[in-house]
Amino acid sequence: MSPADDRAAWRATAATRRARGLCADCGADAGGRSRCLVHLAAHAARGRSSRTQYAAETLALVDGLLARCAARHGVTPEAARTRRTAPALAARYEWIRVLRDTWALSASETARLVGVDHTTVLYALGRRGP
DSSP states (O other): OOHHHHHHHHHHHHHHHHHTTBOTTTOOBOTTSSSOHHHHHHHHHHHOOOSTTSOHHHHHHHHHHHHHHHHHHTOOHHHHHHOOSHHHHHHHHHHHHHHHHHHTOOHHHHHHHHTSOHHHHHHHHHOOOO
16 A cells, blocks of 8 residues: 555545544544544644744843834734734734844744744735835
8 A cells, every 4th residue: 555545545534533523633532623632732732833942032022022013003012912903913913024024034933933823924924014
């Protein structure tokens, strides 16, 4: 059996498990979700980036820049990090653009500093704000 056949068989098995309300990874009762709570948490943690690898001084500088961007848009830094209102998004996108342009970071490096997925950074860089 070739690797392509193995993948096709796994996909068919996973689809059958999902159709029955079971975890696609282990077959346990998933309570109507595509994965059980164990695999759901593991899958979600895979895409998240960690800010712990940076020095405290670097994170303080990054957070200070967020505070300035948030103040310019009239929101709190916490709101700029998590909320989806137009001013909060504008502050977050400005923060991402300034970080990337100032330090010439890649999308992945910027995402690790900000604590988001790299596709969020790419979307923010594609947006044109005030």
